[in-house]
Amino acid sequence: MTIESENAREEIKEIVKKCITCGICKSLCPVFKTIREEKVSPRGKTMLLKKEVYDEIIYKCSLCRGCEQRCPSGIKICSAFKKARKVLVEEGKETEANKEMIQNIRTYGNPFGKIVPGKCRKLYCC
């Protein structure tokens, strides 16, 4: 564990400890509305982070901040997920798609890779 990831873990702990598991965050979450499983809901992922489970499931979030808009406790949920992704990257646990996207940005200056006119490229979610 690097110092950065340790610090990020501490910051995340501070953010998620305010969660009272009311579940109201689910009401605007497009990921939950599509998959309809608690584990991908903002509450579900917050509970995982509370228990310090860092897994690529944290990428199942569009970072739209709908949950933050609804959270009655005012928790910056998406901010916690972004930091958690940083931890995953620092600890070498990010997704293959994420790795490829970063490589593409470094090589070609865009997340899609080499642009061939007229050819549609795979899209990635950051």
Next chain:
Amino acid sequence: MKKSEELIPYSTDASMIEGNAIKVVFPKTIGEIRNIIGKENNITIRGGGTSLVGGAVPFNSVVMDLSKMNRILNLDAGNRIVEVEAGIILDELNNYLEKYNLEFPVQPSSHGVCTIGGMIAANAAGNRAIKYGKTRKWIIELEAVNGKGEVLKIKKSDLEDFSGMEGITGVIVSAKLKLEPKIKRTTSMFSIETLDSVAETAKKYKDNKEVSEIEILDKTTSSLLGLEEKYHLIVEFENEEGELKGKDYDYIMNLRDRAYPALANIGFSHIEDPEISFQKFKEFAEFLESERIPFFGHLGVGIIHPVFMQNQKNKIQRMFEVVKRFKGQITGEHGVGIIKKEFLDSINKKIIERIKNRHDPLCKMNCNKVINCGKKTEEKIEEAKDDN
């Protein structure tokens, strides 16, 4: 992620009580539900996971999550009847009904996430109970699978076998519900100095047929929500009488929904729901204030929500004694779950036991919720096998 970690999100609900799930299943058909009941011995049914009494908390059991059974099966807009699967979320149903100018009028504060199945199982009330009563009133027919795996069509006369039983008799699969025409609502908020004036103002609106809710916020709650440190009464009208309309109306309604989380955030995370008569409100509120217990609630129907810190068990006990002295109910809308089993009176307990045994003699469904089954599930199964 390890299998055990994947189950963490299913280990609790809005009660913050933690249990442990051994598996989670997402049935999509009655056949799958029957299959699960046939195979498993200890099942916890889950809807939106918004129970405040641990209704959806598993204890070494399989979680049956109905979130994927969320279809609208039929709408008869002319006769104002809709048939839905249990996992549909109340706001999703009402958003769909909006284009037909209809709505399902019972509205708990968790309307954005609670499911119709959960509302039926808990016989949920909510903010507009003064006008629309509880969920059961709006059910025409239910389809359910009981703990024996039997598929049942439950008519109005037998609704109490499932509605209000908190899932201990079986799984609610779908429901035929009555609807109301959608109404444009307005609200007024009164900032009040004394409890006498609160009671007086509420009394003025209580019997008005155009009023659909009367909510009280005490001084602590008001101040936490950014209002003046006074009592606040929120009165909702089903006409133009309210001063706040449109966006202002939405703002006040959102504010009211944030009362409990605002209190929970400063440590008052244990919420109760006693029901007392309107005449006793002032005395009850005085008691709460003398004990420094913040509160808010549905004053129109006498359901008050005092909130406590986790280590204030003695205060809760003292409050229950006052509720009993005032001849009130220990729970007005959250249900019994695992928290309030000890407060069920013996007559109610016997009635519930009889219904439970009729539908779920092996105690497979939500075992040890509402009432204790007295024995371990496994022993019950062996006993029943011997009987056969």
